[in-house]
Amino acid sequence: MKLVKITIIVLCMSLFSPTAAFAHKMLIDAFAQEDETILVEALFPDGSPVKNCKVEIFAEDGRLFKEGTTDEDGRFVLKSEGATGTYKAVVTGTLGHRAEVSFAIEKFEEVAEEAERPSEISPQKMKLSPKEKFPWLEIIAGLGFIFGLSSFILCLKLRSEFKNASTRNR
Amino acid sequence: MHIADGVLSVPVWTGCLAVTAAITGVSLRKMKAEDTPRIALMTSAFFIASLIHIPMGPTSVHLILNGLVGIILGPLAFVAILVGLILQAVLFKHGGITTIGANTVMMGLPAVGAYYLFRLHRLFKFRVSAGIFGALAGGVAVFLGAVILALLLVTTGSEFIVVAKLAVWAHLPVMVIEGLIAAFVVTFLKQVKPEMLGA
Numbered sequence: 001m002k003l004v005k006i007t008i009i010v011l012c013m014s015l016f017s018p019t020a021a022f023a024h025k026m027l028i029d030a031f032a033q034e035d036e037t038i039l040v041e042a043l044f045p046d047g048s049p050v051k052n053c054k055v056e057i058f059a060e061d062g063r064l065f066k067e068g069t070t071d072e073d074g075r076f077v078l079k080s081e082g083a084t085g086t087y088k089a090v091v092t093g094t095l096g097h098r099a100e101v102s103f104a105i106e107k108f109e110e111v112a113e114e115a116e117r118p119s120e121i122s123p124q125k126m127k128l129s130p131k132e133k134f135p136w137l138e139i140i141a142g143l144g145f146i147f148g149l150s151s152f153i154l155c156l157k158l159r160s161e162f163k164n165a166s167t168r169n170r
Numbered sequence: 171m172h173i174a175d176g177v178l179s180v181p182v183w184t185g186c187l188a189v190t191a192a193i194t195g196v197s198l199r200k201m202k203a204e205d206t207p208r209i210a211l212m213t214s215a216f217f218i219a220s221l222i223h224i225p226m227g228p229t230s231v232h233l234i235l236n237g238l239v240g241i242i243l244g245p246l247a248f249v250a251i252l253v254g255l256i257l258q259a260v261l262f263k264h265g266g267i268t269t270i271g272a273n274t275v276m277m278g279l280p281a282v283g284a285y286y287l288f289r290l291h292r293l294f295k296f297r298v299s300a301g302i303f304g305a306l307a308g309g310v311a312v313f314l315g316a317v318i319l320a321l322l323l324v325t326t327g328s329e330f331i332v333v334a335k336l337a338v339w340a341h342l343p344v345m346v347i348e349g350l351i352a353a354f355v356v357t358f359l360k361q362v363k364p365e366m367l368g369a
Contacts, residue, residue, distance in 0.1 A: 024224075049225065094336055095171060095323070095336065095340065096171070096172065096177050096269075096319060096322075097174055098174040098175070098176050098177045099174065100176070135221070135261070138262055139261075142214075142217050143214055143218075146214050149253065150207065150213075152207040154203055154207075157201070157206065158203050161203060162338075169274075
Protein backbone atom coordinates (compact mmCIF):
# COMPACT_ATOMS: atom_id res chain seq x y z
CA MET A 1 0.00 0.00 0.00
CA LYS A 2 2.77 2.36 0.98
CA LEU A 3 4.64 1.38 -2.16
CA VAL A 4 1.66 2.32 -4.34
CA LYS A 5 1.42 5.69 -2.61
CA ILE A 6 5.10 6.44 -3.13
CA THR A 7 4.94 5.34 -6.76
CA ILE A 8 2.02 7.67 -7.42
CA ILE A 9 3.76 10.59 -5.73
CA VAL A 10 6.99 9.99 -7.67
CA LEU A 11 5.02 9.61 -10.89
CA CYS A 12 3.17 12.87 -10.31
CA MET A 13 6.36 14.72 -9.41
CA SER A 14 8.20 13.47 -12.47
CA LEU A 15 5.27 14.47 -14.66
CA PHE A 16 4.92 17.96 -13.30
CA SER A 17 8.62 18.82 -13.12
CA PRO A 18 9.45 21.93 -15.15
CA THR A 19 12.01 20.02 -17.20
CA ALA A 20 9.27 18.02 -18.86
CA ALA A 21 8.69 19.26 -22.34
CA PHE A 22 5.33 20.89 -22.65
CA ALA A 23 2.77 22.67 -24.75
CA HIS A 24 1.22 21.78 -27.97
CA LYS A 25 0.66 24.77 -30.17
CA MET A 26 2.83 25.68 -33.14
CA LEU A 27 5.08 28.69 -33.27
CA ILE A 28 5.60 30.11 -36.71
CA ASP A 29 7.46 33.05 -38.12
CA ALA A 30 7.87 34.32 -41.65
CA PHE A 31 10.08 37.08 -42.97
CA ALA A 32 11.63 38.35 -46.17
CA GLN A 33 15.37 37.99 -46.54
CA GLU A 34 17.88 40.14 -48.41
CA ASP A 35 18.39 37.63 -51.21
CA GLU A 36 14.75 38.10 -52.33
CA THR A 37 13.55 34.96 -50.63
CA ILE A 38 10.96 34.43 -47.93
CA LEU A 39 11.74 32.14 -45.03
CA VAL A 40 8.89 30.51 -43.14
CA GLU A 41 9.77 28.46 -40.11
CA ALA A 42 7.55 26.45 -37.82
CA LEU A 43 8.46 24.90 -34.49
CA PHE A 44 6.69 23.17 -31.66
CA PRO A 45 7.32 25.02 -28.40
CA ASP A 46 9.82 22.42 -27.22
CA GLY A 47 12.04 23.36 -30.16
CA SER A 48 11.31 20.38 -32.39
CA PRO A 49 10.62 21.35 -36.01
CA VAL A 50 7.23 20.97 -37.66
CA LYS A 51 8.26 18.63 -40.47
CA ASN A 52 6.66 18.08 -43.87
CA CYS A 53 3.66 20.30 -43.31
CA LYS A 54 1.77 22.43 -45.78
CA VAL A 55 2.68 26.12 -45.97
CA GLU A 56 0.53 28.60 -47.85
CA ILE A 57 1.40 32.22 -48.48
CA PHE A 58 -1.59 34.50 -49.07
CA ALA A 59 -1.49 38.02 -50.47
CA GLU A 60 -3.35 40.85 -48.75
CA ASP A 61 -6.45 40.34 -50.92
CA GLY A 62 -6.66 36.70 -49.85
CA ARG A 63 -5.28 35.34 -53.11
CA LEU A 64 -2.94 32.33 -52.80
CA PHE A 65 0.57 33.53 -53.64
CA LYS A 66 2.69 30.40 -53.15
CA GLU A 67 2.47 27.08 -51.39
CA GLY A 68 4.86 24.36 -50.37
CA THR A 69 5.92 22.11 -47.51
CA THR A 70 8.36 22.52 -44.67
CA ASP A 71 11.58 20.52 -44.68
CA GLU A 72 13.13 18.39 -41.93
CA ASP A 73 14.10 21.55 -40.03
CA GLY A 74 10.60 22.98 -40.13
CA ARG A 75 11.56 25.56 -42.76
CA PHE A 76 10.21 26.59 -46.13
CA VAL A 77 12.14 28.98 -48.36
CA LEU A 78 10.64 30.51 -51.49
CA LYS A 79 11.52 33.24 -53.96
CA SER A 80 9.60 36.44 -53.39
CA GLU A 81 9.93 37.36 -57.11
CA GLY A 82 9.95 41.07 -56.46
CA ALA A 83 6.65 41.03 -54.61
CA THR A 84 6.05 43.65 -51.95
CA GLY A 85 3.34 44.33 -49.42
CA THR A 86 1.76 42.49 -46.57
CA TYR A 87 1.45 38.73 -46.82
CA LYS A 88 0.09 36.04 -44.57
CA ALA A 89 1.75 32.69 -44.03
CA VAL A 90 -0.46 29.79 -42.88
CA VAL A 91 1.09 26.53 -41.74
CA THR A 92 -1.32 23.60 -41.54
CA GLY A 93 0.06 20.75 -39.52
CA THR A 94 -1.28 17.27 -39.14
CA LEU A 95 -4.04 16.41 -36.66
CA GLY A 96 -5.63 19.84 -36.54
CA HIS A 97 -2.60 21.99 -35.88
CA ARG A 98 -2.65 25.35 -37.62
CA ALA A 99 -0.95 28.68 -37.17
CA GLU A 100 -0.72 31.85 -39.19
CA VAL A 101 1.43 34.97 -39.19
CA SER A 102 1.44 38.19 -41.17
CA PHE A 103 4.62 39.66 -42.52
CA ALA A 104 5.71 42.45 -44.82
CA ILE A 105 7.97 42.18 -47.84
CA GLU A 106 9.91 45.36 -48.51
CA LYS A 107 12.35 46.16 -51.23
CA PHE A 108 15.86 45.41 -50.08
CA GLU A 109 17.55 47.66 -52.67
CA GLU A 110 18.13 50.47 -50.20
CA VAL A 111 19.69 48.04 -47.81
CA ALA A 112 21.96 46.75 -50.53
CA GLU A 113 23.27 50.27 -51.25
CA GLU A 114 24.42 50.59 -47.69
CA ALA A 115 26.19 47.29 -47.85
CA GLU A 116 28.99 48.54 -45.61
CA ARG A 117 26.62 48.68 -42.69
CA PRO A 118 26.84 45.61 -40.46
CA SER A 119 24.03 43.38 -41.55
CA GLU A 120 21.17 43.47 -39.12
CA ILE A 121 19.28 40.70 -40.78
CA SER A 122 21.63 37.80 -41.09
CA PRO A 123 20.11 35.36 -43.55
CA GLN A 124 18.90 31.95 -42.41
CA LYS A 125 18.88 33.04 -38.80
CA MET A 126 16.31 31.36 -36.60
CA LYS A 127 14.14 34.12 -35.29
CA LEU A 128 11.97 31.93 -33.12
CA SER A 129 13.12 31.20 -29.64
CA PRO A 130 12.92 27.43 -29.50
CA LYS A 131 12.03 27.18 -25.83
CA GLU A 132 9.25 28.93 -24.02
CA LYS A 133 9.25 29.50 -20.30
CA PHE A 134 7.15 27.12 -18.30
CA PRO A 135 3.80 28.92 -17.86
CA TRP A 136 3.69 29.03 -14.07
CA LEU A 137 1.55 32.15 -13.96
CA GLU A 138 -0.98 30.73 -16.39
CA ILE A 139 -1.20 27.53 -14.36
CA ILE A 140 -1.84 29.44 -11.14
CA ALA A 141 -4.38 31.65 -12.91
CA GLY A 142 -6.16 28.60 -14.30
CA LEU A 143 -6.26 26.77 -10.98
CA GLY A 144 -7.49 29.93 -9.28
CA PHE A 145 -10.24 30.23 -11.87
CA ILE A 146 -11.32 26.61 -11.35
CA PHE A 147 -11.39 27.17 -7.59
CA GLY A 148 -13.47 30.33 -7.95
CA LEU A 149 -15.87 28.80 -10.47
CA SER A 150 -16.44 25.69 -8.37
CA SER A 151 -17.05 27.81 -5.28
CA PHE A 152 -19.60 29.85 -7.22
CA ILE A 153 -21.40 26.76 -8.51
CA LEU A 154 -21.33 25.23 -5.03
CA CYS A 155 -22.92 28.39 -3.60
CA LEU A 156 -25.70 28.37 -6.23
CA LYS A 157 -26.41 24.65 -5.76
CA LEU A 158 -26.42 24.85 -1.95
CA ARG A 159 -28.65 27.91 -2.03
CA SER A 160 -31.27 26.19 -4.14
CA GLU A 161 -31.06 23.08 -1.96
CA PHE A 162 -31.58 25.13 1.21
CA LYS A 163 -34.51 26.94 -0.41
CA ASN A 164 -36.11 23.63 -1.34
CA ALA A 165 -35.59 22.34 2.19
CA SER A 166 -37.11 25.42 3.83
CA THR A 167 -40.20 25.45 1.59
CA ARG A 168 -40.74 21.76 2.38
CA ASN A 169 -40.61 22.46 6.10
CA ARG A 170 -43.30 25.10 5.94
CA MET B 171 -5.01 16.63 -29.85
CA HIS B 172 -6.47 20.10 -29.88
CA ILE B 173 -7.88 21.38 -33.14
CA ALA B 174 -6.78 24.97 -33.83
CA ASP B 175 -8.90 27.87 -35.04
CA GLY B 176 -9.51 27.98 -38.75
CA VAL B 177 -9.10 24.26 -39.42
CA LEU B 178 -12.74 23.21 -39.29
CA SER B 179 -15.47 24.68 -41.45
CA VAL B 180 -18.13 26.89 -39.86
CA PRO B 181 -21.04 24.36 -39.89
CA VAL B 182 -18.83 21.72 -38.27
CA TRP B 183 -17.60 23.79 -35.36
CA THR B 184 -20.97 25.43 -34.71
CA GLY B 185 -22.56 21.96 -34.73
CA CYS B 186 -20.02 20.70 -32.23
CA LEU B 187 -20.58 23.79 -30.09
CA ALA B 188 -24.33 23.07 -30.04
CA VAL B 189 -23.77 19.43 -29.05
CA THR B 190 -21.41 20.53 -26.27
CA ALA B 191 -23.87 23.14 -24.99
CA ALA B 192 -26.69 20.60 -24.90
CA ILE B 193 -24.71 17.89 -23.06
CA THR B 194 -23.23 20.44 -20.64
CA GLY B 195 -26.68 21.83 -19.88
CA VAL B 196 -28.05 18.39 -19.08
CA SER B 197 -25.01 17.50 -16.95
CA LEU B 198 -25.22 20.74 -14.98
CA ARG B 199 -28.86 20.09 -14.11
CA LYS B 200 -28.04 16.57 -12.94
CA MET B 201 -25.05 17.73 -10.94
CA LYS B 202 -25.36 17.76 -7.17
CA ALA B 203 -23.63 20.18 -4.81
CA GLU B 204 -21.41 17.46 -3.38
CA ASP B 205 -20.06 16.64 -6.85
CA THR B 206 -18.46 20.09 -7.18
CA PRO B 207 -15.11 19.45 -5.40
CA ARG B 208 -14.56 16.24 -7.38
CA ILE B 209 -15.24 18.03 -10.66
CA ALA B 210 -12.95 20.92 -9.70
CA LEU B 211 -10.14 18.50 -8.84
CA MET B 212 -10.43 16.59 -12.10
CA THR B 213 -10.72 19.84 -14.09
CA SER B 214 -7.42 20.99 -12.59
CA ALA B 215 -5.71 17.69 -13.42
CA PHE B 216 -7.05 17.79 -16.98
CA PHE B 217 -6.06 21.45 -17.40
CA ILE B 218 -2.43 20.83 -16.44
CA ALA B 219 -2.01 17.42 -18.09
CA SER B 220 -1.86 18.96 -21.57
CA LEU B 221 1.45 20.63 -20.67
CA ILE B 222 3.16 17.27 -20.58
CA HIS B 223 4.17 16.80 -24.11
CA ILE B 224 5.81 14.03 -26.13
CA PRO B 225 7.36 14.87 -29.54
CA MET B 226 6.22 12.39 -32.20
CA GLY B 227 7.47 12.90 -35.76
CA PRO B 228 5.47 15.40 -37.77
CA THR B 229 3.05 16.22 -34.99
CA SER B 230 3.12 16.70 -31.24
CA VAL B 231 1.09 14.88 -28.64
CA HIS B 232 0.54 15.43 -24.94
CA LEU B 233 -1.24 13.78 -22.07
CA ILE B 234 -5.01 14.20 -22.16
CA LEU B 235 -6.27 12.32 -19.09
CA ASN B 236 -9.80 12.22 -20.49
CA GLY B 237 -10.06 8.55 -19.56
CA LEU B 238 -9.24 9.18 -15.91
CA VAL B 239 -11.56 12.20 -15.76
CA GLY B 240 -14.32 10.03 -17.22
CA ILE B 241 -13.73 7.15 -14.81
CA ILE B 242 -14.04 9.41 -11.78
CA LEU B 243 -16.74 11.83 -12.95
CA GLY B 244 -18.85 9.75 -15.31
CA PRO B 245 -21.18 11.83 -17.49
CA LEU B 246 -20.18 14.94 -15.51
CA ALA B 247 -16.74 14.68 -17.17
CA PHE B 248 -18.14 16.80 -19.99
CA VAL B 249 -18.31 19.86 -17.72
CA ALA B 250 -14.78 19.33 -16.42
CA ILE B 251 -13.37 18.92 -19.92
CA LEU B 252 -15.22 21.97 -21.25
CA VAL B 253 -13.87 24.23 -18.49
CA GLY B 254 -10.39 22.73 -18.81
CA LEU B 255 -10.35 23.30 -22.56
CA ILE B 256 -11.56 26.89 -22.27
CA LEU B 257 -8.74 27.62 -19.84
CA GLN B 258 -6.19 25.86 -22.05
CA ALA B 259 -7.33 27.84 -25.08
CA VAL B 260 -7.28 31.18 -23.26
CA LEU B 261 -4.16 30.75 -21.11
CA PHE B 262 -1.91 28.35 -23.02
CA LYS B 263 -3.23 29.08 -26.55
CA HIS B 264 -3.78 25.34 -27.03
CA GLY B 265 -6.40 24.72 -29.65
CA GLY B 266 -8.75 27.51 -30.56
CA ILE B 267 -11.67 29.48 -29.20
CA THR B 268 -14.07 28.55 -31.99
CA THR B 269 -13.10 24.89 -31.82
CA ILE B 270 -13.78 24.51 -28.09
CA GLY B 271 -16.99 22.66 -28.93
CA ALA B 272 -15.23 20.29 -31.32
CA ASN B 273 -12.43 19.62 -28.85
CA THR B 274 -14.89 19.03 -26.00
CA VAL B 275 -16.84 16.50 -28.09
CA MET B 276 -13.56 14.86 -29.13
CA MET B 277 -12.32 14.37 -25.57
CA GLY B 278 -15.61 14.32 -23.66
CA LEU B 279 -17.47 11.55 -25.49
CA PRO B 280 -14.57 9.07 -25.00
CA ALA B 281 -14.42 10.14 -21.35
CA VAL B 282 -18.06 9.11 -20.85
CA GLY B 283 -17.30 5.92 -22.78
CA ALA B 284 -14.40 5.22 -20.43
CA TYR B 285 -16.76 5.51 -17.47
CA TYR B 286 -19.10 2.82 -18.77
CA LEU B 287 -16.17 0.61 -19.79
CA PHE B 288 -14.69 0.93 -16.31
CA ARG B 289 -18.00 0.04 -14.66
CA LEU B 290 -17.76 -3.38 -16.30
CA HIS B 291 -15.06 -4.29 -13.78
CA ARG B 292 -17.77 -5.08 -11.24
CA LEU B 293 -18.77 -8.08 -13.30
CA PHE B 294 -15.41 -9.65 -12.55
CA LYS B 295 -14.66 -10.58 -9.00
CA PHE B 296 -10.87 -11.10 -9.10
CA ARG B 297 -8.59 -8.82 -7.15
CA VAL B 298 -7.00 -6.62 -9.80
CA SER B 299 -10.06 -6.28 -12.06
CA ALA B 300 -10.41 -2.58 -11.19
CA GLY B 301 -6.81 -1.88 -12.16
CA ILE B 302 -7.08 -3.77 -15.44
CA PHE B 303 -10.33 -2.09 -16.44
CA GLY B 304 -8.90 1.27 -15.35
CA ALA B 305 -5.94 0.77 -17.68
CA LEU B 306 -8.26 -0.33 -20.49
CA ALA B 307 -10.56 2.67 -20.01
CA GLY B 308 -7.63 5.10 -19.86
CA GLY B 309 -6.16 3.76 -23.08
CA VAL B 310 -9.43 3.37 -24.96
CA ALA B 311 -10.47 6.95 -24.18
CA VAL B 312 -7.37 8.28 -25.95
CA PHE B 313 -7.92 5.86 -28.85
CA LEU B 314 -11.53 6.99 -29.30
CA GLY B 315 -10.39 10.62 -29.08
CA ALA B 316 -7.96 9.99 -31.94
CA VAL B 317 -10.74 8.37 -33.99
CA ILE B 318 -13.13 11.30 -33.40
CA LEU B 319 -10.30 13.68 -34.32
CA ALA B 320 -9.90 11.82 -37.62
CA LEU B 321 -13.69 11.93 -38.19
CA LEU B 322 -13.74 15.71 -37.60
CA LEU B 323 -10.78 16.23 -39.92
CA VAL B 324 -12.52 14.27 -42.67
CA THR B 325 -14.81 17.29 -43.06
CA THR B 326 -11.73 19.33 -44.01
CA GLY B 327 -11.12 17.03 -46.96
CA SER B 328 -8.50 14.71 -45.53
CA GLU B 329 -8.88 10.99 -45.90
CA PHE B 330 -10.21 9.17 -42.82
CA ILE B 331 -7.96 6.11 -42.84
CA VAL B 332 -4.79 8.18 -43.34
CA VAL B 333 -5.55 10.65 -40.55
CA ALA B 334 -6.92 7.98 -38.22
CA LYS B 335 -3.79 5.86 -38.65
CA LEU B 336 -1.54 8.84 -37.99
CA ALA B 337 -3.58 10.00 -35.00
CA VAL B 338 -3.73 6.58 -33.39
CA TRP B 339 -0.07 5.90 -34.11
CA ALA B 340 1.05 9.25 -32.69
CA HIS B 341 -1.03 8.74 -29.56
CA LEU B 342 0.19 5.21 -28.90
CA PRO B 343 2.66 6.31 -26.17
CA VAL B 344 -0.05 8.53 -24.67
CA MET B 345 -2.45 5.56 -24.56
CA VAL B 346 0.12 3.44 -22.72
CA ILE B 347 1.04 6.18 -20.23
CA GLU B 348 -2.57 7.13 -19.55
CA GLY B 349 -3.54 3.50 -19.15
CA LEU B 350 -0.83 3.14 -16.50
CA ILE B 351 -1.83 6.36 -14.72
CA ALA B 352 -5.50 5.36 -14.70
CA ALA B 353 -4.62 1.86 -13.40
CA PHE B 354 -2.52 3.32 -10.57
CA VAL B 355 -5.09 5.91 -9.55
CA VAL B 356 -8.00 3.47 -9.72
CA THR B 357 -6.20 0.81 -7.68
CA PHE B 358 -5.27 3.44 -5.10
CA LEU B 359 -8.77 4.92 -4.87
CA LYS B 360 -10.34 1.47 -4.71
CA GLN B 361 -8.43 0.84 -1.50
CA VAL B 362 -8.61 4.21 0.25
CA LYS B 363 -11.76 5.90 -1.06
CA PRO B 364 -13.94 3.53 -3.11
CA GLU B 365 -16.90 5.93 -2.99
CA MET B 366 -15.01 8.22 -5.37
CA LEU B 367 -15.31 5.51 -8.02
CA GLY B 368 -19.05 5.37 -7.53
CA ALA B 369 -18.89 2.07 -5.66
